[in-house]
Amino acid sequence: MQNCTQLMKIDLADNNLDGNIPTWMGSLSNLLFLILRANKLSGEITSTICQLNSLRIVDLSDNKVSRTIPRCINNFTVMTTTTKDLHDLILRYSAYSTFLESASITTKGSELHYDTILRLVTNIDLSKNNLSGDIPKEITSLVELRSLNLSGNHLIGLIPDSIGNMKQLESLDFSRNSLPGKIPESTQLLGFNESSFTGNHFCGPPLTSNCKNDGKSSGPTHKLEDQNQEDDKSEIEWVYVFLSLGYAVGLSAFFTTWILKKSWREAFYESLDNMWDNVYMYFYVKWTRLTRALG
Template identity: 45%
Template sequence: MTNNQLSGHLTDQLGQFKNLSYLSLAQNKISGPIPSSIGDLSSLKFFDISENQLNGRIPLSIGELSSLKLFDVSENQLNGTFPPCFGQLESLETLAFESFYVKPSNNSMFGELTSTLQNSRDLIMIDLSENHFSGCVPAWIGDKLSSLVILSLRSNNFDGHIPHKICDLQFLQNLDLAQNNISGVIPKCFNNFSAMATKKKTKNEVSAPLVIDFPFYFKALLVLKGREDEYGNMLGLVTNIDLSANSLTGEIPKQIGSLVGLLSLNFSGNLLTGNIPDTIGNMEWMESLDLSMNRLNGEIPPSFSKLNFLNHFNVSYNNLTGQIPTSTQLQSFENLS
C-alpha cells in the first residue's frame, strides 16, 4: 500500500494479524502514534511506514518482534529517546530512523544510543541521520556490529572523538558522521576499512556476508558531491567517507591513501592543519574530494595528477600556496572550488 493517499491512524486492531510478515505503508498521510499492539505481530519481518505523519514515541512492544529484519520509520514526526527494546531484536538487519536496517532518520528523536542495540549483530545499515541524538559515538558499534555496511549519524548532536573501534568494520562502505560536534583527530586506522580499500567491485551487491531477504528495499540516501541522492541498485558500488562540519583537528592521516576504492571523501568545515597528504593521489577512483574550510597549508600534491575521474574538487578557504599541478584536469576547476 505504498505511495497512496491513505490517511487516518493505525488501529490497535493491527495486532490481530498474527501471520503478517510484510507491512509497508510508506509514502502516505498516516498520522498518530504507532500502536503498541504492533508487538503482537509475531511473524513480522518487514515494517516500513516511512514518509508519513506519525508522531509520539516508538512503543516498547517493538521489542517483541523477534523475527523483525527491517524497521523504517524515517521522515515522520516521531520523538523521544532511542528505545532500548531494539536490543531484543537479534534478527534485525536494517534500522532506519533513517537498520539491516534501523531507520528513524529525519524525526525528532533525542538522547544517547542505547547500548542494547549492540545485541543486533546482523545489522547491515544504521541510519539515524537528521535527529537530535547526542553523546559520544559508541565504541561498541565497531566492536559488536561487525556486518555494518552503512553507518550514517549525520546531522545530530554527537560529540567526543571518533572511536578507534570503528576501524574494525571491514565491510563498511559508507561512513557519514557529518554535521555533528565531533572533535579530536581522524584515526589513522581508517586504512583498515577493507571494503573501501579494494578496486575489485564487479557486482552491485553490498559486501556484507548476509543473505538479504528484501534486496529490492536496500537503499540509502547519501550526500555525494554536495548533493543528496537515493541509491538503490548501485549502492554496493558506492564508497564514501563524510566527516564534514565537525571540529576535527590535527593533520589528515597519510594512511587515508590506502583506501584506493573510495569514490568520495569530504573533510570540509573542520579545523584540520598541515599539508594535504600526497598519498591521496593513490586513490585513483576518487570522483569527489572536498577539503575546503580548514587550515591546511602547503601545496596541492603533484600526485593529484593521477586522479583522472575527479569531477568535484574543493580546497577553498585554506592557506594553500604554490601552483596547480600541470597537465592535470585540476586546471579545469575554476578557483579550485
C-alpha cells in the same frame, strides 16, 4: 542494539541524538552503512569503529565530533579492495539485498539517493565537525573510496603525497580547514573544482594562486621562517629609526644651546683659535726643520 550483530545498516540521520559515538558499534561486524549525519554527537571518533572492516559508507557529518581522524581508518578493508574483487563482495551480500533498502549521501555538493547499486557506493563524510590534526596518510590506502568529504573542520598539515593512489575518487572536498602548502602534482586532484580547496592556505593548480619558494610547499615551517625574517627586519629598521631620532635630537639640543648661550659661543670660538694656533705652530716647526736640513 549492540546485540543486533547481524545489522548491516544503521541510519539515524537528522535527529537530535547527543553524547558520544557508542563504542559498542565496533562489535557489529556485518555493518556496511553507518549514517549518523546531522545530529549533536560529540567526543572523538572512537577507534572501535575501525573494527568495522566491511563499512562502505561512513557519514558522521554535521555533528560536534572533535579530536583527530583515527589512523586505523585503513582497516575499512572493503574500501581497499580493488575493483576486480567487487564481484565476490556482491555475491557475499546478495542474500541480504532485500534488507539494504536505500540511502542518501551528499557528494559533489548534491544529495544523491542510492538503492539498487548502494552496495557499490563507497563514501566517507566527516564534514562540518570540530576535527583537528592532520589528514592521516593511512586514508590514502582506501583506493576504492569514491567520495571523501573533510570540509568544515580544523585540519592542518600537508595533503599526503600518496593521495595519488586513490584513483577512484569522484568527489573530494577539503574546503574550510587550515590546510597549508602546495596541492600535490601528478594526481587526480588537479581535476577537481577549485571549490574543493577554498578556505585553506593552498597554492598551485587547480587554484589560481602561485606558490612561493620556487614551487616548494609553503607549510608551517616555511611560514614561521618567513615571519621570523620579517620580524628581524622590522626590528633592525626600528633600531635605525631610534638612532636617527637620538642623533637628531642631540644635534638640535647642542646647536640650540650654542645659539642661545653666549658663554658657549665664546668658548667654542676660543677652542677654534687654540686649535688653529696649534696646527700652525706644528707645520711651522716642521717646515723650519726641513729647510735647515736642505740648506
